Amino acid sequence: MEGLLFNVNGGYIEGIVRGYRNSLLTGQHYNNLTQCETIDDVKLQLAPAYGDFLASLPPNPSTSSLAGKMTDKLVAEFRYVLAQATGSTAKFLEYLTYGYMIDNIALLITGTLHERDTRELLERCHPLGWFETLPVLCVATNIEELYNSVLIETPLAGFFKGSLSHQDLDELNIEIIRNTLYKNYLESFYEFVNTDSDFKGTPTQEVMSEFLQFEADRRAINITLNSFGTELSKQERRKLYPEFGKLYPEGSLMLSRADDLEAVTLAVSISADYKAFFDAVGLTQGGGGLGGSDGKSLEDMFYHKEMEMSKVIFTRQFTPAVVYAWMRLKEQEIRNVTWISECIAQNQKERIGNFISVF
Amino acid sequence: MSGAAGREPVFPTRQSLGLMKSKLKGAEVGHSLLKRKSEALTKRFREITRRIDEAKQKMGRVMQIAAFSLAEVSYAVGGDIGYQVQESAKQARFRVRAKQENVSGVFLPHFESYTEEGINDFGLTGLGKGGQQVQRCRETYARAVETLVELASLQTAFVILDEVIKVVNRRVNAIEHVIIPRTENTIKYINSELDELDREEFYRLKKVSGKKQRDVAAADAELLARREQEAAEAIAQGDTKAKPEEEAPDAPDVLGEQEDTDVIF
Amino acid sequence: MAASATTYKDRQFLAVIGDEDSVTGLLLAGIGHVTDGPDAQRNFLVVDAKTETSAIEKAFVNFTQERNDIAVLLINQHVAERIRHSVDSFADPFPAVLEIPSKDHPYDPEKDSVLKRVRRLFGE
Numbered sequence: 001m002e003g004l005l006f007n008v009n010g011g012y013i014e015g016i017v018r019g020y021r022n023s024l025l026t027g028q029h030y031n032n033l034t035q036c037e038t039i040d041d042v043k044l045q046l047a048p049a050y051g052d053f054l055a056s057l058p059p060n061p062s063t064s065s066l067a068g069k070m071t072d073k074l075v076a077e078f079r080y081v082l083a084q085a086t087g088s089t090a091k092f093l094e095y096l097t098y099g100y101m102i103d104n105i106a107l108l109i110t111g112t113l114h115e116r117d118t119r120e121l122l123e124r125c126h127p128l129g130w131f132e133t134l135p136v137l138c139v140a141t142n143i144e145e146l147y148n149s150v151l152i153e154t155p156l157a158g159f160f161k162g163s164l165s166h167q168d169l170d171e172l173n174i175e176i177i178r179n180t181l182y183k184n185y186l187e188s189f190y191e192f193v194n195t196d197s198d199f200k201g202t203p204t205q206e207v208m209s210e211f212l213q214f215e216a217d218r219r220a221i222n223i224t225l226n227s228f229g230t231e232l233s234k235q236e237r238r239k240l241y242p243e244f245g246k247l248y249p250e251g252s253l254m255l256s257r258a259d260d261l262e263a264v265t266l267a268v269s270i271s272a273d274y275k276a277f278f279d280a281v282g283l284t285q286g287g288g289g290l291g292g293s294d295g296k297s298l299e300d301m302f303y304h305k306e307m308e309m310s311k312v313i314f315t316r317q318f319t320p321a322v323v324y325a326w327m328r329l330k331e332q333e334i335r336n337v338t339w340i341s342e343c344i345a346q347n348q349k350e351r352i353g354n355f356i357s358v359f
Numbered sequence: 360m361s362g363a364a365g366r367e368p369v370f371p372t373r374q375s376l377g378l379m380k381s382k383l384k385g386a387e388v389g390h391s392l393l394k395r396k397s398e399a400l401t402k403r404f405r406e407i408t409r410r411i412d413e414a415k416q417k418m419g420r421v422m423q424i425a426a427f428s429l430a431e432v433s434y435a436v437g438g439d440i441g442y443q444v445q446e447s448a449k450q451a452r453f454r455v456r457a458k459q460e461n462v463s464g465v466f467l468p469h470f471e472s473y474t475e476e477g478i479n480d481f482g483l484t485g486l487g488k489g490g491q492q493v494q495r496c497r498e499t500y501a502r503a504v505e506t507l508v509e510l511a512s513l514q515t516a517f518v519i520l521d522e523v524i525k526v527v528n529r530r531v532n533a534i535e536h537v538i539i540p541r542t543e544n545t546i547k548y549i550n551s552e553l554d555e556l557d558r559e560e561f562y563r564l565k566k567v568s569g570k571k572q573r574d575v576a577a578a579d580a581e582l583l584a585r586r587e588q589e590a591a592e593a594i595a596q597g598d599t600k601a602k603p604e605e606e607a608p609d610a611p612d613v614l615g616e617q618e619d620t621d622v623i624f
Numbered sequence: 625m626a627a628s629a630t631t632y633k634d635r636q637f638l639a640v641i642g643d644e645d646s647v648t649g650l651l652l653a654g655i656g657h658v659t660d661g662p663d664a665q666r667n668f669l670v671v672d673a674k675t676e677t678s679a680i681e682k683a684f685v686n687f688t689q690e691r692n693d694i695a696v697l698l699i700n701q702h703v704a705e706r707i708r709h710s711v712d713s714f715a716d717p718f719p720a721v722l723e724i725p726s727k728d729h730p731y732d733p734e735k736d737s738v739l740k741r742v743r744r745l746f747g748e
Contacts, residue, residue, distance in 0.1 A: 062728050063430075064439075106443075107442065107443070110442070110443060110446045110447075111442075111446070113446075114446050116446070121442075124439070124442055173483050174443070174446075174447070175483035175484060175485075175486045175487075176483065176486075178486075178487070179486055179487050182487060219487050219488075222486070222487055222488060222490060223486055223487060225490065225491065226483075226485060226486050226487075226490025226491065226494075227483075227486065230483055232483060232486075240486075297435075297491060297492070298491070299435050299488075299489060299491060299492065335434050338430075338433070338434065339430070339434050342427070342430040342434075343427075343430075345727070345728070346423055346426060346427050346430070346727065347423070348423075348427050351427075408742050411738070411739070411742060412739070412742065415731070415736065415739060418724065418725070418731070419725055419730070419731040422724055422725050422726075422731070423725070423730075425649055426645060426646075426649065426726075426727040428649075429645055429648065429649045429652075429727075430727075440648065441644045441645070441647070441648040441670075444648050444651050444652060444656075445647065445648070445651060445656075445668070445670065448651045448656025448657070448658060448666070448668070449656070449657075449658050450657060450658075451636075451637050451638075451654060451655055451656060451657035451667070452653075452654030452655075453638065453653050453654035453655045454636045454637060454638075455635070455636055455637075455638065455695045455696065456636065457635060457636075457695060468717070468718075470695055470696065470720075474654065475654075481651075481652060481654075484652075493652065496649065496652055497652045497653060497654070500649045500650060500652050500653035501653040501654065503649075503653065504638070504650060504653045504655060507638075507696070507698060507722055507724065508638070508696060510722060511695070511696040511720035511722050512720075514720050514721075514722060514738050515717045515718065515720040517738065517741075517742075518715065518716075518717045518720075518738075519717045521741070522717075
């Protein structure tokens with residue numbers, strides 16, 4: 001059924017994104033990039049894929065400005081796609097931007113708490129998380145005002161409501177706020193793809209559920225691992241776990257009680273995938289081990305898995321999930337290029353192969 | 360000036376000669392001590408300079424590694440954490456303590472780094488993503504900062520030693536080229552003045568004693584004449600009293616000699 | 625020398641003037657300190673292309689002369705270049721001013737004011 005009617009509204013978008021996908025850098029490109037001697041060479045190699053966007057860069061740009069320009073291209077392309085979308089697809093795409101909005105809001109909260117110049121803050125906001133009323137938030141001078149304007153002005157109100165009060169903004173660590181919001185966001189997104197009438201029973205529900213479950217599990221595991229040795233209590237930690245995913249509920253419960261790496265390993269052993277990651281990474285993780293130049297960290301494994309999943313999504317048709325996959329791939333590409341140029345700029349060629357090439 | 364600069368304004372007396380002599384001795388001792396101190400400091404100084412050179416090269420490498428670990432963080436977090444880090448900084452975890460080290464009487468500060476336990480501003484940074492990289496980056500940077508602190512100690516020592524060595528060398532040179540020659544000149548001057556006085560005194564004494572001898576000789580002659588006269592008279596009386604009378608002319612001579620030593624004093 | 629015993633006892637912090645990456649890294653190492661109270665003072669300054677030289681100068685003077693709890697001031701070499709005169713003329717032992725390389729500007733020993741003195745002493 002979905003094949004019959006999807007293209008009426010979503011066909012163009014899907015086509016565009018598939019076109020974008022073809023412009024992603026391939027293994028061959030990366031090979032060429034790793035041979036570069038200077039950032040200028042990198043710029044030259046990227047010219048076919050990024051064209052005009054890099055043209056305005058000065059000779060030998062810094063890696064951050066390079067990454068910035070690459071992000072600009074992603075943003076421009078995404079905005080175009082968003083402008084073409086209608087109905088549920090548009091809603092789906094908006095959901096994609098919420099993640100960035102959360103980061104922006106967290107930034108503003110931090111800035112307001114420390115009474116920083118908000119104009120400077122706006123410059124630092126991620127363009128994908130930009131929404132029209134964002135500058136309005138800068139008017140807020142104290143945290144209560146900010147809280148109220150967030151509730152009124154932003155699409156994120158639902159993520160705040162019920163889990164965070166304005167006192168929390170003042171008292172809780174910004175990272176906890178950010179992760180609470182993110183948890184709510186993931187849950188809401190998950191609910192959306194599973195209940196929306198346009199997506200229910202379509203490939204979108206199927207692949208996005210899988211993807212979001214993975215994302216949820218990844219966050220839960222990361223939060224657990226990163227909270228060891230910090231003031232984050234187990235109860236607070238548990239509140240940050242999204243309430244779905246392959247690990248939910250048994251694994252999450254075990255994670256919430258975990259004190260050390262072994263307990264985490266035990267908790268994730270429910271899922272063969274994650275268990276494989278932990279086995280591959282070995283016990284060097286968390287013990288301060290550097291992972292070595294060839295040894296991959298858990299983070300790398302997750303990224304790798306994410307990329308694999310994104311790649312596989314392109315085998316599905318009639319779903320806006322390809323946009324999600326494309327964005328993930330594109331972001332990874334930007335990270336890869338940043339990494340490579342960073343390695344070149346800092347003369348650390350031996351680590352240059354440490355990126356994830358998908359195609 | 361040249362005449363006055365050559366010596367100190369003292370009266371050429373034996374007392375000031377003694378003073379000058381002890382002063383010269385003191386200056387020489389001080390000179391050799393300071394010279395040794397300066398040598399010790401310079402040795403230390405050269406060592407520090409060499410170590411600074413090394414440490415600066417090392418710092419280049421360490422900072423590069425640290426900067427690279429930050430690149431790893433931005434790769435893992437997938438964004439910029441700079442602003443957040445700046446805002447969450449509250450209490451310094453990494454602090455330094457200054458200690459003193461005594462090198463040949465110069466107190467060189469030595470910074471010692473320590474971490475204030477229990478302060479952890481960034482414990483939750485990268486909670487959802489990249490926390491391990493952040494942690495690793497923190498360790499790398501903490502090590503880098505330790506190197507920097509070490510370098511800072513060396514550099515402070517360098518600045519202080521540089522100053523102290525300059526002062527010491529100035530003193531050494533002052534003693535060697537001004538104080539010692541000047542004192543020596545003074546001693547020479549006092550000696551020559553004293554010699555002059557001696558010679559004058561000697562001549563005067565000679566004159567005095569010559570005059571005295573002449574007087575004595577005249578008195579003797581008179582005495583002799585009288586004695587001969589008496590003797591001539593006594594011959595008439597007898598020879599017995601002549602011997603004791605002969606001792607008498609020696610007595611003024613002894614007196615003259617005593618007077619001589621007195622003057623020298 | 626002799627007077628320093630009192631002057632450096634309270635010095636326990638490091639300060640940094642540098643580009644965003646250097647500052648972020650050093651703050652991660654835990655050197656960041658913000659004083660309490662309404663006139664909170666930070667012991668770090670982020671310098672980018674837009675930062676005015678006078679602001680750097682002011683921070684430099686603040687860290688080196690006005691504040692007396694700074695033991696070591698770390699400054700990116702390319703930032704130091706911009707206020708080279710102040711850096712060169714600052715010769716007090718406390719706080720120790722240390723020029724550090726930044727990510728985009730590798731370390732150049734020729735420009736370091738202390739190394740220049742070293743060279744001058746031995747390079748005759």
